[in-house]
Amino acid sequence: MKDSRTPPSCSRRAAGLARAAACLILFTTAAWDAVGASYGLRPQPVAPGVYVFPGSQDALTPDNGANIANTGFIVGSRGVLAIEAGPTRRYGKEMLAAIRSVTDLPIRYAVITHRHPDHSFGLGAFREAGVDVLMHPAEAEGLANEGPALLELMTALVGDAWTQGTTIEAPSEMLTEDRHVDLGDRPVDILVLEGGHSSGDLVVHDRTSGVAFFGDLLFVGRAATVPHADIGVWLMHLDRLETLPWTKGVPGHGPILDDRAGFADTRDWIRFLRSRILEAVLTGESPAEVLDPGVPGPFAGMVEAGPTFGRAVLQLYRRYEAMDPAELDALAQ
Amino acid sequence: MRSTMLFAVAALLITAANARGVDPAGSELWEDLSGAYLGEDAKVTFNDSIRLMMADRVDSAHEVPIMVKVPHDLRDMQELVLLVDRNPIQQVARITPHRRIESVGMNIRLEESTPVRAAILDPSGIWHVATKSVLVMSAGGCSSPPPDGAVVAAVGDVNIKQFERHGGASRLKVRIHHPMDTGFVVLEDGDVVPPYYVDKVRIEDERGMIADMLTWAAMSRDPVITIDLPTEGQSVRVSGSDSEGLSFEGLENTPLM
Numbered sequence: 083m084k085d086s087r088t089p090p091s092c093s094r095r096a097a098g099l100a101r102a103a104a105c106l107i108l109f110t111t112a113a114w115d116a117v118g119a120s121y122g123l124r125p126q127p128v129a130p131g132v133y134v135f136p137g138s139q140d141a142l143t144p145d146n147g148a149n150i151a152n153t154g155f156i157v158g159s160r161g162v163l164a165i166e167a168g169p170t171r172r173y174g175k176e177m178l179a180a181i182r183s184v185t186d187l188p189i190r191y192a193v194i195t196h197r198h199p200d201h202s203f204g205l206g207a208f209r210e211a212g213v214d215v216l217m218h219p220a221e222a223e224g225l226a227n228e229g230p231a232l233l234e235l236m237t238a239l240v241g242d243a244w245t246q247g248t249t250i251e252a253p254s255e256m257l258t259e260d261r262h263v264d265l266g267d268r269p270v271d272i273l274v275l276e277g278g279h280s281s282g283d284l285v286v287h288d289r290t291s292g293v294a295f296f297g298d299l300l301f302v303g304r305a306a307t308v309p310h311a312d313i314g315v316w317l318m319h320l321d322r323l324e325t326l327p328w329t330k331g332v333p334g335h336g337p338i339l340d341d342r343a344g345f346a347d348t349r350d351w352i353r354f355l356r357s358r359i360l361e362a363v364l365t366g367e368s369p370a371e372v373l374d375p376g377v378p379g380p381f382a383g384m385v386e387a388g389p390t391f392g393r394a395v396l397q398l399y400r401r402y403e404a405m406d407p408a409e410l411d412a413l414a415q
Numbered sequence: 416m417r418s419t420m421l422f423a424v425a426a427l428l429i430t431a432a433n434a435r436g437v438d439p440a441g442s443e444l445w446e447d448l449s450g451a452y453l454g455e456d457a458k459v460t461f462n463d464s465i466r467l468m469m470a471d472r473v474d475s476a477h478e479v480p481i482m483v484k485v486p487h488d489l490r491d492m493q494e495l496v497l498l499v500d501r502n503p504i505q506q507v508a509r510i511t512p513h514r515r516i517e518s519v520g521m522n523i524r525l526e527e528s529t530p531v532r533a534a535i536l537d538p539s540g541i542w543h544v545a546t547k548s549v550l551v552m553s554a555g556g557c558s559s560p561p562p563d564g565a566v567v568a569a570v571g572d573v574n575i576k577q578f579e580r581h582g583g584a585s586r587l588k589v590r591i592h593h594p595m596d597t598g599f600v601v602l603e604d605g606d607v608v609p610p611y612y613v614d615k616v617r618i619e620d621e622r623g624m625i626a627d628m629l630t631w632a633a634m635s636r637d638p639v640i641t642i643d644l645p646t647e648g649q650s651v652r653v654s655g656s657d658s659e660g661l662s663f664e665g666l667e668n669t670p671l672m
Contacts, residue, residue, distance in 0.1 A: 235553075366578030366586045368520045368641055370480040374468035389552075392470050396478070 119243040121149050121173050123180040129291035131157040131268065133184065134332055135168075135177065137200070139304055139385045147244035148236055149173060151200040152332050154295060155181050156288050158265025161190035164213070165286050165295040165332075167204035169236065171248040174207025189213050191263060193272055194253060195297025195334065196280040197225040198307075199232050206251040216261075217253035218274060218282025224310070226252060257284060275299060275323075278316035279306070285323065292329030299323060302336030302344045305381065305390035306351055309397055313356040314413070320349055335385075351381055355391075359398040360413055369399045435459040440530035440546045444500045449542075452498055452506050453534055458541045465489070465545035467533045473525060473549055476556030478635040482520035483533040489543060490515045494536040497521070501529035503557050503599050504633040513624040517584065520641035524556035524597070524633050525549060558599040560608075561636050568592040573653050573665025585647040587625075589618065589640045589665075593657065597632040613638065616655040620648040 125133035134154040138146040148169035155164045162181060167174045181189060192208040194217045195201055202225055208215050217225075229250035237245040261272040273285040279299050286295040298306070299319055324342050331339035336347070362372050372395050377387045402410065436459040438445035449459055466484035473479050485492060495516075497507040507523050510516075525531070533545045568574075572592040580586055591613055598610030612632035618625045618640075626642060654664035 366576065366588050366641070368468075368480050368482045370468045370470070370482040370520060373470040373480070374466075374482075389472065389474070392472060393474050396475060396480075 119147060119172070119241075121147060121168075121176050123173075123176045125155070125180050125184055128154075128330055128332070128338055129288075129293050132288055132291045132293045133157075133181075134338065135180065136337075137335060139336060141386060141389070142200075142236065142239045144239075144241045144244075146240070147173070148200055148203075148240045151198075151298075151334055152295075152336075152338075153177060153201075154332060155184075155189075156265060156268065156270060156286070156291075156293075157185050157187065158268030158270075159187075160264075160266025161188050163263065163265055163270055163286070164189060164192040164208065165195070166201045166297075167192055167194055167206075167208050167215070169200045169203050170245050171204055171207050172244060172246070174204030177204065178207060178211055187266075190265065191216060193217075193284050193286050193295075194221070195284045195286075195295070196282070197221040197228070198280070198298065199229070199236055201297065201334070203229070203233065203236070203245075203248050203250070205253065206249050209251050209254060214255055215253040216255045216257050216272065216284065218276070218280075218284060219256040219258060220276075220281035221283075222253050222256060224281065225250065258282070275319045276315075277312050278319040279308075280310045283319070287326060287328060292327065293332065294323070294326060294328035294330070295332045296323060296334065298334035299348070300331065300333035300336075300339075300345065301348050301351075302333045302339060303347060304335040304385040305377075305387040305394075306348050307390055308352065308355060308394045311352070313352045313398075316352060317349065320345055347384065351384070354378070354381065355394050355398060356413070359395060360402055360410065363399060363402040364410065364414075369395050372399070436461050436544065438530075438546070440500075440548050442500045442530050445530075448498055448500055448505060448532075449534075449544075452496060453542050459534075460541060460543055462486075462489075462535075462543035462545060465533055465535060465543060467531065467545040467547045468520075469531065469547060469549065471547070471549055472552060474552045475562070476525045476527075476551050476553055477559075477561040478522045479525050479549070479556070480520065480522050480639075481531065481533075482518055482641065483545070484518045485516060485535065489535050489537060490517065491538055492516075492535045493538060495519055496532075496534040496536075497523070498532040498534065499523065499525060499529055499633060500532070502526045502633055504597060504631050506631050507633040508631070509629045510626055511628070512626045514622075514626070515645055516626060517643040517645060518641070519643075520639075522635040522639050524635055525551050526557040527551050527554040557597045557633065558601075560600050560602070570594065571657070571661055571663030573663060575651050575653055575665055575667040577648060577651065577667065579647070580643065583646055585644050587618065587642045587644065587648055587651060589616075589642075589653050590637060591616070591640075591653075591655065591663070591665075592637050595632045595634055595636045595638060611658055613655055613657045616640065616653065618642065618651065618653050620651045622649060625651075 123135045137151040142148045153166035192213045192215045269289045271287040275283045377391045435449040464486040468482040495510040528551045530548045535543045574590045576588045578586040593613050596608050596611040600608040616628040651667040656662045
């Protein structure tokens with residue numbers, strides 16, 4: 083009986099990279115013509131003094147350079163607050179330039195809602211420009227630990243023409259409690275919501291316009307990812323966010339909301355994931371049996387539903403399987 | 416003259432292809448693979464009624480759950496063999512049932528995108544093969560270090576759980592704590608992690624043997640083996656050994672869930 087008939091044909095990767103693969107979207111080797119790689123960011127006004135750079139509703143591809151998340155900024159009479167830094171240093175720089183096309187006021191703050199690469203990897207450009215970069219400490223730690231392997235993976239996915247010059251940088255300020263800042267006749271709340279989608283998600287609420295930036299606590303039309311999620315806490319956060327007095331909601335991914343109905347995309351999906359995988363663990367079903375039929379009908383139309391389902395089932399199954407019966411009972415409530 | 420030659424060559428090729436079936440996955444490795452693990456003279460038929468359940472795209476190649484549903488007309492199978500064409504370790508497990516088994520599942524390693532095969536030997540000596548082609552997004556399931564995981568048990572510790580199923584049927588879920596080192600992982604300092612894996616597993620209960628298995632390191636770290644039985648197992652016992660000669664055993668300690 084032969085055990086080995088073909089040599090191992092693929093390269094070895096760092097241990098973290100395999101784990102990182104679970105967080106990201108697609109693995110292809112990308113070739114990209116370095117000339118002309120540009121995100122073409124154009125600020126889209128959503129309210130007086132509030133702008134969004136909409137991300138592409140797509141996987142990470144060499145075409146979009148990992149520009150898949152929504153970013154934006156708020157302009158007061160004395161300064162600017164940016165939300166997110168985008169996926170690469172190049173994006174961060176282009177974002178700064180695009181903000182400059184709207185206002186000459188100093189960019190005082192950049193709020194990075196959480197550690198995931200499509201939101202955080204551009205923060206070096208903001209630090210370089212002297213901007214105060216805010217993040218939750220647990221997310222900053224996660225970024226420092228997981229960032230290098232994820233950057234390697236992102237480069238493989240989108241090509242180094244986009245990621246060139248990107249380095250994993252730390253924020254300048256850690257936020258563990260809600261914070262109020264004034265951009266000049268423009269009071270802005272930065273809310274800290276811990277332990278739901280990630281260890282510490284930040285939400286930005288501009289009281290003047292009523293626009294709220296929800297980060298990845300909210301996905302619209304796209305399957306929410308759960309690598310660091312506690313779904314029960316996340317659902318509580320969504321309840322809280324729903325009752326905030328916002329009039330326009332910018333999700334981490336997907337179109338801007340005018341009303342609360344769009345919360346259903348995230349809420350229904352993560353509820354479904356929790357109950358389906360919990361059921362599987364309790365009845366001894368294999369993840370293979372959960373995955374084999376594919377994404378159930380109501381969710382199949384969401385962007386990235388298939389790949390996200392594939393990762394989420396394994397991530398949550400492993401976590402729930404390791405719980406003792408009391409914890410599982412609590413989860414089932 | 417030339418066309419006659421071509422015809423002869425073509426006829427030879429067709430004959431060769433038919434000997435062990437025409438691979439629906441079109442893998443150029445099938446001929447060698449089936450010859451090595453099912454036998455050079457094996458009679459093979461590809462059988463759609465065997466359900467090989469798994470994701471068709473895989474991000475975490477170190478641990479890919481699969482489940483083989485054995486169709487009713489093959490429940491008197493003599494052997495079930497799991498194979499992976501494009502793995503450095505192509506043979507995952509050979510399972511000999513001693514009782515009717517309705518399905519078998521486990522978690523396996525995939526080195527790269529590949530067809531995966533479940534081959535079932537019927538009593539007349541014919542292999543019935545199910546094939547599924549899987550896209551592996553992050554390669555290296557056999558040759559890169561597995562992701563960090565909490566070490567929760569000693570090597571050889573066995574957990575057995577039994578789950579009630581419809582109509583008195585039962586699912587046995589066995590987890591064996593073991594590194595299942597493939598021998599293909601090279602560390603940063605250039606050292607190769609030597610192969611070290613569970614190579615034999617026996618599952619039995621008060622009524623006797625349920626199944627015995629030969630296994631290889633294409634099973635994931637801390638392998639989970641799932642077996643569906645038409646009736647509940649009584650006081651299940653799992654025993655086995657690994658490639659270093661360590662013996663282990665576990666007794667069912669969790670009541671029927």
